[in-house]
Amino acid sequence: xxxxxxxxxxxxxxVLVADAEKGKLTEVLQRRRACRDFRDEPVAPELxxxxxxAAASASTASNVPYRHLMIVDDPRVIxxxxxxxxxxxxxxxxxxxxxTDVAMAVERVGRVGEVSSLIxxxxxxxxxxxxxxxxxxxxxxxxxxxxxxxxxxxGLPDILRVDLIMPLGYPAEHAPTVSRRRRPSxxxxxxxxxxxxx
Ligand SMILES: Cc1cc2nc3c(=O)[nH]c(=O)nc-3n(C[C@H](O)[C@H](O)[C@H](O)COP(=O)(O)O)c2cc1C
Numbered sequence: 001x002x003x004x005x006x007x008x009x010x011x012x013x014x015v016l017v018a019d020a021e022k023g024k025l026t027e028v029l030q031r032r033r034a035c036r037d038f039r040d041e042p043v044a045p046e047l048x049x050x051x052x053x054a055a056a057s058a059s060t061a062s063n064v065p066y067r068h069l070m071i072v073d074d075p076r077v078i079x080x081x082x083x084x085x086x087x088x089x090x091x092x093x094x095x096x097x098x099x100t101d102v103a104m105a106v107e108r109v110g111r112v113g114e115v116s117s118l119i120x121x122x123x124x125x126x127x128x129x130x131x132x133x134x135x136x137x138x139x140x141x142x143x144x145x146x147x148x149x150x151x152x153x154x155g156l157p158d159i160l161r162v163d164l165i166m167p168l169g170y171p172a173e174h175a176p177t178v179s180r181r182r183r184p185s186x187x188x189x190x191x192x193x194x195x196x197x198x
Contacts, residue, residue, distance in 0.1 A: 024134075025130075028130050028133050028134050029130070031133050032129060032130065032133055033138070033140075033175070033176045034140035034141070034176070035090065035138035035139060035140050035167070035171050035175050035176065036089045036090045036140060036167070036175070037090065037171065037172035037174065037175045038090055038091065038092040038093065038138065038167065038169035038170060038171060038172055038175075039169060039170040039171070039172050039173075040093070041093065041169065041170050042073075042093055043073075043093055043094055043137065043168060043169055043170070047135050047137065048071050048073070048094060048096070048168065049071075050131060050135055051096060051128050051131045051132050051135065051137065051139075051168065052069050052071055052096060052128070053131075054127040054128050054130065054131030055069055055096065055098060055124040055125065055127050055128040055131075056069060056124070057127060058120060058123040058124040058126075058127045059120065059123065060116075060117070060120045061105075061109045061112070061113060061116035061117070061119075061120060062108065062109050064104060064105065064108040064109055064113070065104075066100050066101045066102075066104040066105040066108070066109075066113070066117055066120075067098070067099070067100060067101075067117075067120060067121070067124060068099040068100070068101060068160060069096065069097065069098060069099070069124075070095075070096075070097040070099065070154065071094060071095070071096055071097075072094060072095040072096075072097060072154075073093065073094045073095075075093075077153060077154070078091075078092070078093075078094075078095060080153045081095065081144075081150060081153055081165065084144070084146040084149040084150065084153070085142065085144045085146065085150070085165065087142045087143060087144065088142045088144075088165060088167065089142075090140070090142075090167040090169075092167035092168055092169040093168070093169045094167075094168040094169060095165055095166060095167055095168060096128055096139070096164075096165075096166040096168055097154070097162060097164070097165055097166070098121045098124050098125055098128075098162075098163050098164040098166070099121075099156070099160045099161060099162050099163060100117040100118070100120075100121060100160065100161045100163055101159050101160055102114060102117065102159055102160070102161045103159040104159070105117040117161075117163070118163060121163035121164055122163075122164075124164075125141055125163075125164045125166060128166060129141075129166070132168060136170070137168055137169060137170060137171075138168075138169065138170065138171035138175060139166045139167060139168050139169075140166065140167060141164055141166060142164070142165045142166070142167070143163070143164065143165070144162055144165055147161065147162060150162050150165075
């Protein structure tokens, strides 16, 4: 079971693994699928916050706080985002949006901050994905190129880059399952390129 809490001392949100069942993470990893079909059923705010807390617990380069998260559960806002984002094929009850303050990333980390923050957003998104599955929800990654449009819809300042838009909700009955997964093979090299582990 994954649970979120506020660390009073540092005023940060942390994800604690309480009651860690052996093999639970492996099981959650195996169940991870991109979901593009959701039930028309609201998600409790505490579950959304648990998923957001998992995203917030991912690291950032040099521990610089350049990540921002947003939960969207207003159907009008979701509809507006879907209109400018063809990649968002799902019609979910909620979205988790992972963003970067690029100005802060570059100022505090250097030019590499522009790229490191994208890596961090991927890590945050994967944390959220696994926490969502653990909570019985489903999600996936989508990216958006219409940056000016999404900034207007969400009232974002220009320094914020939207890295991931994650649809969140309960999976529809016919949503993809583990058993229907096509697994692409990933070469695993050992010590030298071409020394493939078999
Ligand atoms: C960086 C990134 C961007 C993605 N963008 C989209 C997207 O815009 N729309 C979408 O439907 N899926 C998107 N996906 C989901 C992938 O297509 C999906 O994860 C992949 O097909 C593997 O399927 P699985 O996650 O079910 O194993 C994205 C995945 C990643 C990692």
